[in-house]
Amino acid sequence: MQIFRKYTGWLVLGTLLFYLLTVPPFISILLPTILAWSANVAMWHTLAPSAKRQVSWLMAIGIAALLFAASKGTWMTWQQVFAVNLPMLAMFVAVSFLDLTGSKDESRPLPKGLSAIFNTAIGVQVLGAVINLSVIMVFADRMKGAIRLTPVQQFILTRSFSAAAWWSPFFVATGVAITYAPGMQWQKTLLPGLLMATISIIFSSIEAYRRTKGDFHGYPIRLESLFIPMFLASCVIFFHFIWPDISILVLICILAPIAAILLMRTQSRQKSLSHFVNHKLPQIGSQFALFLGAGVFSSGISAIILSYPQFFNLDAFTFSPLLFSLTLAAMIIAGVIGIHPVVSVAIASPMLLPLNPDPTQLGFLFLSAWAIAAGSSGLTGLGLLMTSRYQIPTRTIINNSRHYAVLMWLLCSIVNGFLL
Structure with missing residues (x-):
């Protein structure tokens, strides 16, 4: 255990480096998976008691579900159980390098008021549409300053960011929708998606203003503060069009560390990088634990569902x-x-495809589910990030967005009926 703790930062870094080597693929996914779980063991003692309880419950429920499903003849592969969130962990490690480029000027006041809310919501969505989760961290780290991120700041960031799934071709959601809705024409979902994303921003901004009475600290949208996100966005767009077969997530895993090292403000890159690996990377233990635990939990729930396909047979419907x-x-x-x-x-997807749905409608369904669920849940993607990195309780995240999820669900149903 002591050896693990001594080299924790290198285990974390190895998770990223060896994950990238699985993309060509030069090596098996097994090695970075072992490194990720080893890093999790090494960092477990750094977790807060509440985080340990949450992860333990996720793991226990997931394992129990997997064992029950196995008794019914449904087996999940080890990759589905232990490596399902490995790409997300690799990206977390990659974007953590952006801490090396952080400005030391904390005296500049954050903008306040309704305009600050709108600017923050629009900024995180437009930039997040291209470079994904790293934007959330850049915005949130700057907005929280020396204090904690507030629940209102949290839902502005998560809802607005997630809403980009409705229209952004660079979002992972679009790739998933195109894959699972064969024949989907993304261009036909663009206008309905932009409409939904705009409604999301307006609704959330008005709610934030009413709840804070204008006392909302937003992100300072200035050229200086946006340079790194804009630089990363430009790089991701450029390389995405050069190598369209490489996923956006992999591009971020490659470009974020490179950009951070090139743009870091320090007299000695070697000393700063050494300190970062040995002291900063070991501080992301809660992200590792929560995502690995959530992967086991998600696999267990999926196994239960797959064990009872008769309950999900839709052949009698259109x-x-x-x-x-x-x-x-x-x-x-x-x-x-x-x-x-x-x-x-x-x-x-396999339940609905036999019904011969319109591929674009099916794709819009998947994009809508992604946009709403990701912005409302405390246990997937963004929710885990807010819980682990910014200490926003899971219950707070869900309570904040129950009404939002219901409203967006209703509007999506109306948009589907009239526009698609």
Whole structure:
């Protein structure tokens, strides 16, 4: 154990480096998976008691579900159980390098008021549409300053960011939708998606203003503060068009550390990097624990669902607006209780495709489920980030967005009925 703790930072860094080597693939996914779980063991003692309890419950429920499903003949592969969130962990390690570029000027006041709310919401969505989760960290780290991120700041960031799934071709959600809704024409979902994303920003901004009475500290949208996100966004766009077969997530894993090292403000890069690996990387233990635990939990829930396919047989139905609405509601609820949207999509797609749905409608369903669930859940993606990095309780995240999820579900059902 002491050896693990001594080299914790290198275990974390190795998770990123060896994950990238699995992409070509030069090595098996087994090695970075072992490194990730070893780093998790080494960092476990650094977790807060509440985080340990949450992860322990996730793991216990997931393992129990996996064992029960196995007794029914449903077996999940070790990759589905232990490596399902490995790409996300690799990205966390990569974007952690951006801490090396942080400005030391903390005296500049953060903007306040309704305009600050709108600017923050629009900024995180537009930039997040390209470079994904790293934008959330850049915005949130700057907004919280020396204090904790507030629940209102949290839902502005998570809802606005997630809403980009409705329209951004760079979002992982779009790739998943195109894959699981064969024949989907993304261009036809663009206008409905932009409409939903705009409504999300307006609704959330007005709610934030009413709850804070204008006392909201937003992100300072200035060229200086946006340089690194804009630089990363430009790089991701440029390299995405050069190598379209490389996923956005992998591009971020490669470009974020490189950009951070090039732009870091220090007299000695070697000393700063050594300190970062040995002292900063070991501080992301809660992200590792929560994502690995959530992966086991998600796999267990999926195994239970796959064990009882008779309960999810839809052959007697047609892909009507009502079925669209009911399926969307089920996928949102699944996301809120911790099932990653990609798992819900993977389960819903084979159930719905035999109904010969319009591919674009089906794709819009998947994009909507992703956008709403990711912005409302405390146990998937963004929720885990807010819980682990910014100490926003899971219950607070869910309570903050229950009404938002219901409203967006209703509006998506209406948009589907009239525009698609």
